[in-house]
Amino acid sequence: MSKERILVVEDQPDISSLLKIYFTAQGYEVYTALRGQQALEICSKTPPNLALLDVNLPDMEGYDVGRALRASPRTRHIPIIFLTARGERRDRLIGLGEVQAQYYIVKPFDIEEVHTIVRNQLEEARRRNQLHPVTNLPTAELLNEQLRQLLTASSWALINVHINGFETFTSVYGSVVGEDVLRFVALMLNEVVSELGGNEEFIGQQSVGQSFLITTVPERSRAICERIITRFDEEIGLHYNYRHRKQGYIEFVDDTGETRQAPLMSLSIGVLTQDDGPFADIRELSEISEEVRQRALIQAREQGKRSFAVYGRSAG
Template identity: 45%
Template sequence: MGKARLLIVEDDVDISNMLKIYFSSQGYDVETALRGSDALEKTRQNMPHLIVLDIMLPDINGYEVCRQLRTTTRTSHIPVIFLTQKDERSDRLQGLELGADDYITKPFDIDELRLRVQNAISRSERESLTDPQTGLPAGRMIEDQLRQVIRQPRGWAFLDVRINYFEPFKNVYGFIAGGDVLRFTSMLLGEVVDELGTQNDFVGHAGGDNFIIITAEDRAEAIKQRAKERFKEEVLTHYNFMDRQQGYILAPDEEGKIEPTPLMTLAVGVVSPATHYFADIREITELAAEERRKDAANER
């Protein structure tokens, strides 16, 4: 897996810098925010695996930041550890009622905070809540979202998104480069949904090169087209100059024979109650996968 991403939200610059240096030395990818509004924006731009959140911030307090994270579908799964000088029982209860995963008071033991961060991320991955590479909702959280939308008779759409020719790329460029492409894809899908979707839209990582989006029915086609267009153009930065110029890579096929293989694109299948009938959530994913395979065939 790639580095786990932490977002440190702390207005004391000395503490913020100290935590960034320490957790970076522990192998984490660390971003910082001095204000609550900055934290919400950075979370939307690049989904962290965990947020360490101070309560006393100069604009909106940590409680409000946590409330907005928990009431926004795309960020509701991110573990939050409150970091504060307050040690009153009522303050701890307020944070936990808002959905915080843990609570630690200043002055704190840095090793204790490290273990709490490590355990919260591990618990989230172990319970199939998030994908370890992208930090997006996975497994059980995707199933929960599907169970919610199937109860709605209309108005939603499900997008099955897969990266064409990802495995040949990973075979040629390596596992680390493959992980970079998955993280790039997760960020791109998030940006497209931010631009064209709604606050209640859901982006998940179903595993491997497969992502999903749940959005409003009337926004699905625009999201599909924008994601495909942007991916086709922006994924080129993951190839070397020669492969970009020739428009393909030389990769082994299933029999080990080296063959020209197209550059990566996205295939997207869209289903909704307006186009299909679903008896259960399994049928949503199966029918969407069928539509995605048709989309991939049209690209060839």
């Protein structure tokens, strides 16, 4: 399981340092931001599991950071805890009501009490199986909720990204290195979507297997897919040893004891939009998405290509 990520947004260096040192010692991966805009940039590239927000920031109020997190499909599930000197009733109502933070703690605070609250919030998220244990991407019900919204939305694109050859890779290199590949893909998807997308995008991962789902608007889907394919094909070789990378395949022993060859990992991507509907429910949407993704794999093999994308259920 990956370390859970905590984002500390605090403009006072001594408090920021205290929180980072303490939570790092407790086994968390801690990011810090002195400004609100910096915090939002971090969240767009590597969404944390939980955010600790001060209200008084140099460039914006912490409430504005919280509102931005709640407005984006990629970050609206993140638990927010305010740590602030502003303890008036009006401030609490904004933080807990309007921003929908989980807790509002007034400074000075007891750091062990803060840790207890943080731990409970993260445990609750794990109990609900909201985040993938390796990549920390939304999964299970969070993913299904996003798919349900597509059923009634007027303009959307669903991008189904699958890692081909992942099982063979892990059988040769081991599950730990396989988890590194999943984290690499998750980070790469976040970077591409942050670069080419907007606030509408969502990135999730299936609970089981090596498939990722991105929701975006139709006009951005092709550019996002092309960038994903380019980056994956250029960078995936770094996860292989020199010999496998140079020869372009790996050797493995199959169930009969025979030594066989398998190409380096690639991506098959299927893209649906609202024009491919209507869909009765998320089960039908998911099944059609997987059918289109499977066609991408077949066409890639027929055309001698590595990663490949197919756009639309009627694409040839």
